[in-house]
Amino acid sequence: MAEHATHDQHAEAHESHSTRFYWMIGAILAVITAVEVAIFLVKDTIGHELFLAILFILSIAKGAGVVMYFMHLRGDARIFQLVFIVPFLLAVTLCLGFLTIFSHHVGIAG
Amino acid sequence: MSATSHAHDEAGQAPLVGSLGVDSRKLGLWAFIGSETLFFTALITTHLIFYARTKADLAAKGMLEHMDPKLYLGIDLTTILAAILLASSLTMVLALAATKSKEWPKFRFWLLATIVLGSAFVLGQVYEFTHLYHEGLKLAPQYVYEGETVKSLFGVTFFVMTGFHGLHVTLGVVWLIAVYFKVRRFAASPENPMDVELVGLYWHFVDLVWVAIFTLVYLI
Numbered sequence: 001m002a003e004h005a006t007h008d009q010h011a012e013a014h015e016s017h018s019t020r021f022y023w024m025i026g027a028i029l030a031v032i033t034a035v036e037v038a039i040f041l042v043k044d045t046i047g048h049e050l051f052l053a054i055l056f057i058l059s060i061a062k063g064a065g066v067v068m069y070f071m072h073l074r075g076d077a078r079i080f081q082l083v084f085i086v087p088f089l090l091a092v093t094l095c096l097g098f099l100t101i102f103s104h105h106v107g108i109a110g
Numbered sequence: 111m112s113a114t115s116h117a118h119d120e121a122g123q124a125p126l127v128g129s130l131g132v133d134s135r136k137l138g139l140w141a142f143i144g145s146e147t148l149f150f151t152a153l154i155t156t157h158l159i160f161y162a163r164t165k166a167d168l169a170a171k172g173m174l175e176h177m178d179p180k181l182y183l184g185i186d187l188t189t190i191l192a193a194i195l196l197a198s199s200l201t202m203v204l205a206l207a208a209t210k211s212k213e214w215p216k217f218r219f220w221l222l223a224t225i226v227l228g229s230a231f232v233l234g235q236v237y238e239f240t241h242l243y244h245e246g247l248k249l250a251p252q253y254v255y256e257g258e259t260v261k262s263l264f265g266v267t268f269f270v271m272t273g274f275h276g277l278h279v280t281l282g283v284v285w286l287i288a289v290y291f292k293v294r295r296f297a298a299s300p301e302n303p304m305d306v307e308l309v310g311l312y313w314h315f316v317d318l319v320w321v322a323i324f325t326l327v328y329l330i
């Protein structure tokens with residue numbers, strides 16, 4: 001128990017980044033947002049599927065950047081990762097499930 | 111228990127460390143964020159379902175543009191709002207870094223910047239809502255638009271989803287202001303870094319939700 005607590009407390013004192021690092025992450029996230037908008041503006045020329053694929057990848061990268069580096073979940077105590085990632089995975093599963101069920105006017109949701 | 115015995119800070123005060131060996135307030139906030147993730151997923155999913163289900167009906171009536179904010183406003187305003195919230199996340203994490211290094215003038219500057227950016231986001235959203243309302247989008251399942259009855263839950267799901275997000279941002283701004291004055295009044299308090307970290311976690315989560323809404327509602 002004591003060992004467990006020590007481990008988590010050590011993890012809780014997560015790695016401290018320099019302000020320069022945060023500026024760099026902020027700049028990367030800003031570039032990703034700019035690319036998202038640029039992709040949106042040229043979506044008619046690249047096709048809907050490719051547009052969606054690129055957009056989802058960029059959004060996931062942006063969200064992961066915020067969670068891992070701004071919220072410091074990367075390197076933080078495992079219990080924090082658990083109480084966030086489990087509901088998040090459940091939420092994604094539910095979202096995809098409901099979108100699939102309701103994707104047609106005729107079917108389970110008719 | 112060792113978890114509490116070695117958890118005393120420099121000022122001799124123990125943080126609220128529970129049996130799991132982590133700060134209970136931080137654990138509680140992460141659990142809250144987990145539940146909020148499910149809450150916003152429900153709102154976003156509902157919006158996407160009703161958007162898809164009513165899109166064909168309105169397109170047949172030649173009224174598709176009626177349910178698409180990006181056609182009213184372009185994505186200019188939303189992009190600016192996304193940039194504002196993203197910038198506020200950066201200033202928030204810089205404020206936290208300044209707190210940990212006890213650089214109080216920097217902390218005040220970055221936290222005030224976060225408050226200003228958060229307030230700008232809320233004002234931008236108020237402008238957007240006002241504009242959309244005057245364009246005819248209503249918080250009602252059925253209404254008359256240009257002499258024709260519209261049956262669509264798009265307005266309801268859109269306003270509820272983005273409205274709840276705006277409410278979260280507003281509450282976040284209030285929390286930021288409270289923390290600003292608390293830290294200013296009790297600069298020597300050992301609780302300050304955790305207070306700033308907690309409001310920071312909440313603020314970044316609000317930004318995270320907007321990342322999802324921006325992509326799923328405005329760009330797709």
